[in-house]
Amino acid sequence: MPKRYFDLSADMTLPGRWSLGIPTDQQGREVDDPWAFKKGQPIPNPGRLRVPIDVPGTAFDFTLAGLATPIVHVRVASLLTELATDDVQIFPVDIAGQPDQFCILVATKLIRCINDAACKEVELWRPEDGRPEKAGQYRDVYGMRIDAAKVGEANVFRTWGWSVALIVSEEIKSALARIGATGMRFNEV
Structure with missing residues (x-):
């Protein structure tokens, strides 16, 4: 299977x-x-960072901060470093007023695996869009589907050409459910 x-x-x-x-x-x-x-690649340690609270509210175990930066509770970070050691980097962050530790999650792998034909819709940049440097690249992907055979052993990764997607294996999804991690939504790809 x-x-x-x-x-x-x-x-x-x-x-x-x-x-x-x-x-x-x-x-x-x-x-x-x-x-x-x-970006789906390892980065140098940025040092201790802060993440501001733009709108106060309930803290969840998974949040997308500004520019869709994944922020995870330390228990999620620990689980990911245990189950996807080669796939992630974790950088602690300070969040004002938060007694719990949170971290930035960086997926370190970028995998060319989007199955264009199986997606609901794929839009590519065209020369006439006025962004010639992007011609041929993904502009939008709806109902994404991937070719799992191209993923290899990765459990956490970004998709080449559409790195806004943060992809996790069923093993990771199940482990997050077992620890009762909050704030997440999963769509099968």
């Missing part, structure tokens, strides 16, 4: 959830490349 995979995102239907901003350094300056956290 082929391995199953899921797009992990924040469950925005949960009432009263907090909203977090873009990570900053200890002096309150935005990090040099805030997109680095979701």
Whole structure:
């Protein structure tokens, strides 16, 4: 039986959830490349960062902060480093007023596995869109499906060409359910 995979995102239907901003350094300056956290590649240790609370509310175990940066509770971070050691980097962050420890989650693998034909719809950038540097790249992917045979042994990764998607294996999804992790939504891909 082929391995199953899921797009992990924040469950925005949960009432009263907090909203977090873009990570900053200890002096309150935005990090040099805030997109680095979701490129699907290892990054140098950014040092101790802060994540501001834009809208106060309930803290969940998984949240997408500013620019869709994954923020996870330390118990989720521990589970991921145990089950997906080669697939993730974890960087502790300070969140004002939070007694619990949270971390930025970086998926370190970028895998070319989107199955264009099986997706509901795939839009590519065209030269006439006025962004010639993006021509031929994904502009949008609806109802994403991947070719699991191209994934290999990865349990957490980003999809090449559409790195906004954070993909986890069924093993990771099940482990997160076992510990009662909150704030997540999973869509099978």
